Amino acid sequence: MVNLSTPPCKECRLESFFVPTLIVALAEIGDKTQLLALLLAARYRRPWPIIWGIVVATLANHAAAGAVGSWVSSLFSPVVLSWILAASFAAVALWTLVPDKLDDDDARLGRPYGPFVATTIAFFIAEMGDKTQVATVMLAAQYPEFVLVILGTTVGMLLANVPVVLVSHFAADRLPLTLIRRVAAGGFAALAVYAGYQAVTMSTIVSG
Numbered sequence: 372m373v374n375l376s377t378p379p380c381k382e383c384r385l386e387s388f389f390v391p392t393l394i395v396a397l398a399e400i401g402d403k404t405q406l407l408a409l410l411l412a413a414r415y416r417r418p419w420p421i422i423w424g425i426v427v428a429t430l431a432n433h434a435a436a437g438a439v440g441s442w443v444s445s446l447f448s449p450v451v452l453s454w455i456l457a458a459s460f461a462a463v464a465l466w467t468l469v470p471d472k473l474d475d476d477d478a479r480l481g482r483p484y485g486p487f488v489a490t491t492i493a494f495f496i497a498e499m500g501d502k503t504q505v506a507t508v509m510l511a512a513q514y515p516e517f518v519l520v521i522l523g524t525t526v527g528m529l530l531a532n533v534p535v536v537l538v539s540h541f542a543a544d545r546l547p548l549t550l551i552r553r554v555a556a557g558g559f560a561a562l563a564v565y566a567g568y569q570a571v572t573m574s575t576i577v578s579g
Contacts, residue, residue, distance in 0.1 A: 383514070388526075390523070391514070391520050391523030391524045392524070392526045392527045393527065394510070394527065394562070395528060395531075396526075397555035398463075398506060398527075398555045398558075399531035400531050400552075402502070402531075404497050404498055404501060404532070405531055405535055408532040409536075411486065411536075412535065412536040412537075418537050420485070420490065421487070421536050422529070422532075424490025425494055425529065425532055428494035429498070429524070429528045430521065430525055431495060432494075433498075433504065433507045436504045436507040436508045437507055437508070437520055437524075440507065440508040440510065440511030440512035441511050441512065444511075444512040453566045453567070454567070454570045456513055456562075456566040457563045457564075457567035458563070461559070461560065461563040463502055464558075467502060467552055468556050503528065506524070507521070507524045509562075510523075513566065
């Protein structure tokens with residue numbers, strides 16, 4: 372993971388993309404936006420407009436979330452930021468263990484306008500305050516490569532949602548959701564531990 376006190380490197384750039392991709396893909400499985408993708412696919416039976424709607428909504432939503440994360444990272448010293456991230460990742464790890472539900476209002480958003488517009492509006496709204504959006508804020512604060520983080524979280528969303536859209540009869544509840552939630556929670560917990568380790572290491576350097 373990126374050391375906040377060092378400039379970006381090739382390995383850090385790769386990490387800025389692949390870690391968000393993996394974390395968000397796992398966190399998205401069984402999430403309400405994945406349930407929304409399943410519902411939209413069953414309703415419209417037009418996968419590609421739905422997939423493009425997911426892409427547009429996710430890029431817009433996560434770009435805004437990432438901008439917030441980058442801004443927050445500029446407000447604190449690396450040590451303080453690492454402690455904040457450690458606590459935040461730990462909280463999201465616990466949140467990930469809680470099963471998600473889809474609100475009826477989210478499913479109805481944009482319905483009169485066709486699959487692309489309906490998906491774009493519904494996904495953007497449903498993602499507000501969702502754990503994958505919160506994770507994007509924290510990942511953008513953790514990693515220096517803003518664009519790669521946003522691309523990574525977007526690819527993660529697509530890895531989780533595109534198969535559901537393309538094979539809409541494969542219901543999300545057939546997946547081992549409890550196991551997947553635990554794996555995702557473990558990923559967030561690992562990020563929390565590493566951020567805490569960074570905080571302790573940098574505090575020791577500063578005090579020394």
